[in-house]
Amino acid sequence: MLASTPPKGMRTTVRTPGTLVRDISRSIQKALDSAVRRAPEGSLTQRLLRSAARSWATAWLIGITAIAACTAWVAALLLDIEAPVPAAAGAVITVALSLNRSMRTGLSLVGATAAALLVAFALYQWWGLHVWTVGVLVIVSLIIGRLLRLGPEGSLQIPVTALFVYFLGEALTNDVIVTRIVATLLGVAIGLAFSFVAHPERPEERMTEQLSEIGGRLGALLVAMGHVSGDRLTRRQATEWLTEARALAVETRHLGGEIEELGLGRRFSVGSERAVGRAILDQYSLLQQTSDHVNSIARGLFDATSRGSVRLPEGVGQMLSSTGEALSVHADSMERALTDGDPATGVLAALEVVEEERSRSVAELKEMDDTGALLLGGSLVSEVDQMAKRLAGTNGR
Numbered sequence: 001m002l003a004s005t006p007p008k009g010m011r012t013t014v015r016t017p018g019t020l021v022r023d024i025s026r027s028i029q030k031a032l033d034s035a036v037r038r039a040p041e042g043s044l045t046q047r048l049l050r051s052a053a054r055s056w057a058t059a060w061l062i063g064i065t066a067i068a069a070c071t072a073w074v075a076a077l078l079l080d081i082e083a084p085v086p087a088a089a090g091a092v093i094t095v096a097l098s099l100n101r102s103m104r105t106g107l108s109l110v111g112a113t114a115a116a117l118l119v120a121f122a123l124y125q126w127w128g129l130h131v132w133t134v135g136v137l138v139i140v141s142l143i144i145g146r147l148l149r150l151g152p153e154g155s156l157q158i159p160v161t162a163l164f165v166y167f168l169g170e171a172l173t174n175d176v177i178v179t180r181i182v183a184t185l186l187g188v189a190i191g192l193a194f195s196f197v198a199h200p201e202r203p204e205e206r207m208t209e210q211l212s213e214i215g216g217r218l219g220a221l222l223v224a225m226g227h228v229s230g231d232r233l234t235r236r237q238a239t240e241w242l243t244e245a246r247a248l249a250v251e252t253r254h255l256g257g258e259i260e261e262l263g264l265g266r267r268f269s270v271g272s273e274r275a276v277g278r279a280i281l282d283q284y285s286l287l288q289q290t291s292d293h294v295n296s297i298a299r300g301l302f303d304a305t306s307r308g309s310v311r312l313p314e315g316v317g318q319m320l321s322s323t324g325e326a327l328s329v330h331a332d333s334m335e336r337a338l339t340d341g342d343p344a345t346g347v348l349a350a351l352e353v354v355e356e357e358r359s360r361s362v363a364e365l366k367e368m369d370d371t372g373a374l375l376l377g378g379s380l381v382s383e384v385d386q387m388a389k390r391l392a393g394t395n396g397r
Contacts, residue, residue, distance in 0.1 A: 021197040025060050032056055061198050065095045068194035072187040083176075083183045086113070090187020095194050106188035113184045115144050116161035117177045137162050204276050208335050210255055211283050215331030218248055218287075218294050222324025225297060226317040233311070238302040245291075245298040252291045259284055283334060286390055290327065293383045300383075304376045313364035316377050319357040323384050326350035330391060347391065354388050 032053035039046035072091035076084035090113075094106040119141055127133050141159035165180070199206065221244055259280065297320070329346045358381060365377040 022199070025056075025197075025199075029053065029056050057199065061095075064194055064198050065092055068092065068095050068191055071194070072190045075186055075190060076183055079186070081179060081183050081186070083179050086180050086183040087187035087190070090184040091191040091194070092187075094188045094191025095198050096191075103192065106192060110181070110184055110188055112145065112158045113161055114181050116141060116158045117165055117180060119144060119158070120162040120165045121177060134163065204280060205335075207255070207259055207280050208283075211280065211287055212331045212334045214248060214251055214255065215287055215290070215334065216328050218290055219324040219327030219329075219331060221245060221248070221294060222297070222327060223321045224324075225301065226319070226321025226324065233301060233305060235302075235305040238298070238305045242295075242298040242302045245295045249291045249295055252288055256284055256288065289390055290387055293387045297380055297383050300376055300379050304372065307372070312373055312377055312380075313361065313368065315357060315360035315364045316380055319354065319361045319384055320380065322350070322353045322357045323387060326354055326388070326391060351388055351392055354384065358384060358388075 032049060036046060036049045036053055039049055068091040069088040072087040073084045076087040081087065090106070090109055093109050096105055120137065123133060123137055123140070127136075138159045141162045142156075145156070145158045165176075221241065225241055326347060329350045333346060361377065361381055365374055365381070368374050368377070
């Protein structure tokens with residue numbers, strides 16, 4: 001019997017042990033979310049279930065880390081390694097939410113452990129065990145950590161490990177040094193393996209969800225700003241919008257730091273994963289630029305209210321709202337576009353509406369006698385033009 005082939009264009013997913021384990025966590029998360037929706041609104045049961053649903057990902061990571069430590073300990077004993085503690089500690093420190101972060105943490109830990117053991121051994125051989133040598137040990141260890149560029153975690157790991165092993169005295173032999181390094185390497189390897197299931201979703205999926213969520217909130221904020229044409233804009237309302245825009249800008253920067261730390265599309269990824277990682281970097285660049293434009297619009301509206309309330313032509317408000325709706329459509333279709341490669345045709349249709357409202361805004365602004373409103377409207381049109389151009393470019397226009 002011939003095996004059925006998937007339709008052309010359909011994306012196939014390889015089922016790995018890591019995927020199967022993550023599916024268990026996903027199922028539990030979905031069950032908790034479903035239980036929250038079914039529970040009586042506002043009841044104690046619903047609050048408890050909501051708390052459990054929100055903390056499930058953290059509980060999963062804690063459980064996986066504990067299992068990794070136990071596995072490393074047992075593996076060290078099976079390999080007849082006399083120091084299972086460094087193996088368990090190495091696994092605990094190495095388990096992370098992405099392979100890239102786990103790899104960097106593990107390499108940092110191995111380098112720190114080796115440097116700490118060698119520094120402690122050499123210092124004991126030269127000066128022996130004294131109170132004042134503790135300070136020398138810490139100074140030398142921190143300097144070595146900086147020179148090796150092990151990062152904040154690795155640099156601090158060296159003096160901590162060195163202090164522990166320093167007091168072994170004569171018991172700190174070459175065999176002990178080699179044994180501890182081997183045990184740490186074992187723990188790092190096991191930590192790397194368990195990092196594949198440390199989170200129910202892959203890093204690409206988590207970043208896509210967060211990009212979509214922040215993009216949707218930026219779109220909703222622009223839609224709210226679009227109501228400026230219907231009512232006179234007050235200082236209080238403009239302040240609220242500017243505060244929200246700045247908060248979204250901070251979240252966007254934090255997300256960028258996390259994407260950079262995960263190294264999506266760069267190291268330790270090949271094939272389709274690398275392509276998705278690069279696409280996520282492109283989407284983050286678009287999100288960052290969009291956040292800057294939304295901040296500029298909010299700032300412009302805020303500054304305009306310094307002389308009192310402001311009223312703009314109806315077309316300007318509709319232009320802002322239609323731009324926000326286009327951003328929301330883009331955010332909603334982002335996950336499908338990144339994972340399945342489906343073009344976001346809805347975004348292109350939404351951008352056509354933006355163009356229509358933009359033309360209407362320019363025509364209405366030309367008829368205005370208020371210089372302040374004219375300057376503000378022109379600034380808003382410029383910001384919308386840049387957002388629409390970047391959004392159209394991202395969606396293949």
